[in-house]
Amino acid sequence: MTGAVLYGAPAPGLVDIPAGAVQVSPLIPGSQDLAAMADGSVERAVVLAPGGVIERDYVLAQALRVLKPGAPLLAFAPKDKGGGRLRKALEAFGCTVGEDARRHHRFCQTVRPAAPARLAEAVAAGAPRLSPGLGVWTQPGVFSWDRVDPGSARLMGVLPALVGRGADLGCGLGLLAQRVLASPAVTALGCIDIDRRAVECARRNLDDPRVEVAWADVRQGPARGDLDFVVMNPPFHDGGVEDKALGVAFVTKAAAMLRRGGVCWLVANRHLPYEQALSAAFESYAVRDDGQGYKVIEARR
Numbered sequence: 001m002t003g004a005v006l007y008g009a010p011a012p013g014l015v016d017i018p019a020g021a022v023q024v025s026p027l028i029p030g031s032q033d034l035a036a037m038a039d040g041s042v043e044r045a046v047v048l049a050p051g052g053v054i055e056r057d058y059v060l061a062q063a064l065r066v067l068k069p070g071a072p073l074l075a076f077a078p079k080d081k082g083g084g085r086l087r088k089a090l091e092a093f094g095c096t097v098g099e100d101a102r103r104h105h106r107f108c109q110t111v112r113p114a115a116p117a118r119l120a121e122a123v124a125a126g127a128p129r130l131s132p133g134l135g136v137w138t139q140p141g142v143f144s145w146d147r148v149d150p151g152s153a154r155l156m157g158v159l160p161a162l163v164g165r166g167a168d169l170g171c172g173l174g175l176l177a178q179r180v181l182a183s184p185a186v187t188a189l190g191c192i193d194i195d196r197r198a199v200e201c202a203r204r205n206l207d208d209p210r211v212e213v214a215w216a217d218v219r220q221g222p223a224r225g226d227l228d229f230v231v232m233n234p235p236f237h238d239g240g241v242e243d244k245a246l247g248v249a250f251v252t253k254a255a256a257m258l259r260r261g262g263v264c265w266l267v268a269n270r271h272l273p274y275e276q277a278l279s280a281a282f283e284s285y286a287v288r289d290d291g292q293g294y295k296v297i298e299a300r301r
Ligand SMILES: C[S@@+](CC[C@H](N)C(=O)[O-])C[C@H]1O[C@@H](n2cnc3c(N)ncnc32)[C@H](O)[C@@H]1O
Pocket: 143, 144, 149, 152, 169, 170, 171, 172, 173, 174, 175, 176, 192, 193, 194, 195, 198, 216, 217, 218, 219, 232, 233, 234, 235, 236
């Protein structure tokens, strides 16, 4: 039996977090997986609901599934990121909802009904699946879960056959990594992502002895300065908010992971200001492709 679960990282003071609450967000490395918890095994749930509808309903359904009948659920979200639709989402599961608003968020209090409606349906809709279109395992909520990201496609279009040992930082489902592994001269590829769902899909999509996939924050990982190459489509959102420093941190980390002369291939939205970080961390860099709002950069350590 688990006392309480917490999904997500609310701003300090926004909600009361039960003492000893177990973190269950897939975006926090080391957290537990709600999907692996037993039915009716949790006393209380506090959920910072994600904005995507399929992902949100999956998380709410999983939270209701693991709660004991009658146990309290607090679900909340920023008003402009799905907060206004939370009440209806919970009512669709048969919940009676009390709602209030403060600090630009909507808060919905409910208890787990004795017989919630459509749980299995919402869990099935948000579960990992093999996408016939993409040809890989994916899950709603993962970055670009139902299409090839146009920036990554642009990078794949100009990426040469790489050689030696490398890393894919923020590997997502592993589509870019699949492209890298097409080169037989690649001997090892470390793939890192902060999203457990992406990591689990990437492990299935990259069934190759040269690959090691890690669920980790790139900013906190080791940098031994011995890799031959890094590829990446760096994130620039943290918790749904644009964070240019995150992309800059990826650029700096990539340089620290490379040996002298090692190469980093990255793609970025044209408006992102990575040039200063590239100049500071790399010996040289050049734009190899530019179009549709993206720039592909080759940087040499
Ligand atoms: C722009 S997406 C690229 C995904 C994938 N490479 C592709 O091409 O489809 C950036 C990825 O970085 C991951 N990410 C975000 N912040 C991270 C962090 N601090 N450490 C590791 N991965 C992170 C996201 O989960 C996302 O999968």
